[in-house]
Amino acid sequence: MPELSVEVSFSYGRKRILEGASFSARKGELLSIIGPNGAGKSTLLKCIVGILRPTGRVSYDGVDLLALKPRERACYVAYVPQSSFPEFAFTVEEFVEMGTYATGGDVRDALERVGLWERRGELITRLSGGEYQLALIARALAQGSDVLLLDEPTSHLDVNHAVSIMELLEELKEEKVVVTVLHDLNLALQYSDRIVILREGRVFWEGRREELEENVLGAVYGIPLRIREVEGRLVVVP
Numbered sequence: 001m002p003e004l005s006v007e008v009s010f011s012y013g014r015k016r017i018l019e020g021a022s023f024s025a026r027k028g029e030l031l032s033i034i035g036p037n038g039a040g041k042s043t044l045l046k047c048i049v050g051i052l053r054p055t056g057r058v059s060y061d062g063v064d065l066l067a068l069k070p071r072e073r074a075c076y077v078a079y080v081p082q083s084s085f086p087e088f089a090f091t092v093e094e095f096v097e098m099g100t101y102a103t104g105g106d107v108r109d110a111l112e113r114v115g116l117w118e119r120r121g122e123l124i125t126r127l128s129g130g131e132y133q134l135a136l137i138a139r140a141l142a143q144g145s146d147v148l149l150l151d152e153p154t155s156h157l158d159v160n161h162a163v164s165i166m167e168l169l170e171e172l173k174e175e176k177v178v179v180t181v182l183h184d185l186n187l188a189l190q191y192s193d194r195i196v197i198l199r200e201g202r203v204f205w206e207g208r209r210e211e212l213e214e215n216v217l218g219a220v221y222g223i224p225l226r227i228r229e230v231e232g233r234l235v236v237v238p
């Protein structure tokens, strides 16, 4: 099965941010990257999508993504950045169309997947935070790539919208390699098939969610954390 395979190092000037951070991901499993503030999670995604130029290796299905031109790389990887307020008053449809620039993907399908097709004529500046997050995901889906990277897609969202985003990712993992940075440990434990914990630019722990132990979380975040099972679901209690 095609696999996203990553092993990268990256520095801002003299400041080492990623040090041989490595993981692999494939379709059929939702992979979450968690870890404390400043661990390098966003930097790792930016290296994979090619916004930053790391040393090391990023490949998908044997193709060296770091060697490709941006437009070629866009055929393989789409990226949903941390949500910020939109700069321009495009309509929802125009905004999502931007995702098709490199690959000529399907705008209607992308908008339908996130439930915004009926609202395609509205201005994105008038959407709520949760709806705008969906538009960002639709723009990435319209790229039609096999790999989807998301940077904290549930931050600033209420629990209802956060759950809908995670359910959408659960659906998408069947057809794409889905890798998401998450801060919410409970969402990570509930929805991820595999978890990668990044700490000080390295992978500190990686495994299936049910293998994650309290002492690992405690060591990473620096406070005692309990993992409890509530109605068959794992929850983290400070």
Ligand SMILES: Nc1ncnc2c1ncn2[C@@H]1O[C@H](COP(=O)(O)OP(=O)(O)OP(=O)(O)O)[C@@H](O)[C@H]1O
Pocket: 012, 015, 017, 035, 036, 037, 038, 039, 040, 041, 042, 043, 044
């Ligand atoms: N443009 C930049 N120039 C210099 N240092 C930077 C720059 N962007 C980020 N950093 C530093 O890189 C480190 C990793 O940042 P990054 O945003 O990848 O962490 P993160 O794990 O995503 O954090 P958070 O959970 O707070 O979003 C931080 O120490 C940050 O200060």
